Amino acid sequence: MPPSNQYPPAPTEYPTQPSQPYPQTPQGTNGYAPQPTGPITAPAPVSPQTPPTEPLPDRTDNTNGNPSNKKSPQKPATTQNSLLISELRDNMVIMADGSFRAIIACESINFDLMSAREREGVEFSYQNFLNALYFPIQICIRSQRVDIGPYIDKLVAIRRSQDNMLLGVLMEDYINFIDDLSQEANIMDKSFYLVIPYYPTGEGSLIDQGKGFFAKIFAPKKANAVTQISKETYEKAKEEIRNRVDSVLNGLMQIGVRSAQLKTKELGTLYYNMYNPDTAVREPLGDFTKVTSTFVRKGQGEAPRVGEGGLQ
Secondary structure (H helix, E strand, O other), X not given: OOOOOOOOOOOOOOOOOOOOOOOOOOOOOOOOOOOOOOOOOOOOOOOOOOOOOOOOOOOOOOOOOOHXXXXXXXXXXOHHHHOOEEEEEOOEEEEXXXXXXXXXXXXXXXXXXXXXXXXXXXXXXHHHHHHOOOOOOEEEEEEEEOOOHHHHHHHHHHHHOXXXXXXXXXXHHHHHHXXXXXXXXXOEEEEEEXXXXXXXXXXXXXXXXXXXXXXXXXXXOOOOOOOOOOHXXXXXXXXXXXXXXXXXXXXXXXXXXXXXXXXXXXXXXXXXXXXOHHHXXXXXXXXXXXXXXXXXXXXXXXXXXXXXXXXX
């Protein structure tokens, strides 16, 4: 028989799950569910149970499980910690590494206005000065802005006391010219210094100290670091600094340059102006020798006792 293309007849009924009766709601007299008469209590909240979690490992810990490899927190590098100066004493600068410095202030000479013979003499004297040095020196040139305010105030005071009308008008024009010039252009002043070092450990350590110059500046100092120098080393450094300063002053005198060694107070003023260029103009250092203050000193012997009849 040929195959038939008709499908078998579909069942008229499908198996169904046995139905469960719904719970019957009690009916009231009016056909609605009766309202509860007692107090209504809310069901207790059920807190979701979360699986316990393990703490994540600290990715910033590079100790590899060894507590000895843990680095202690470094202190911030402040300005006070970056200073290489330990003390100013006896016209010298005592550095934090135990070395000493003396500073000589020099005046400039007008080399361009000299004749050819005078220039040749200055150059020859400068050559002899450098060849006579047996220690290193440092030449520093400092440029700073000049404060014209006090000069203008002085001119204004003179203008007020001037009775001549023509001179008063000329002074007003000059004061306005100086004021406009100071605002439009930076009037700079140059200062020249010679730094004379002395190293108790010897001059051969200059190369090593030059290599670690920036490391000394940016590396934070240890807390409560105190520079300890013996009395013999200090006296020897003081004598050697004096000899070197005299040698430099004599060499500069032959060149025709006027110079002088800075005293302790002048050294403090110099470093204060260099580290505080803006504040030094408004708040200059005063004379500390004129500053007085009261203090209490412990007396000799036992303190007097107060009895019935007064002091005993």
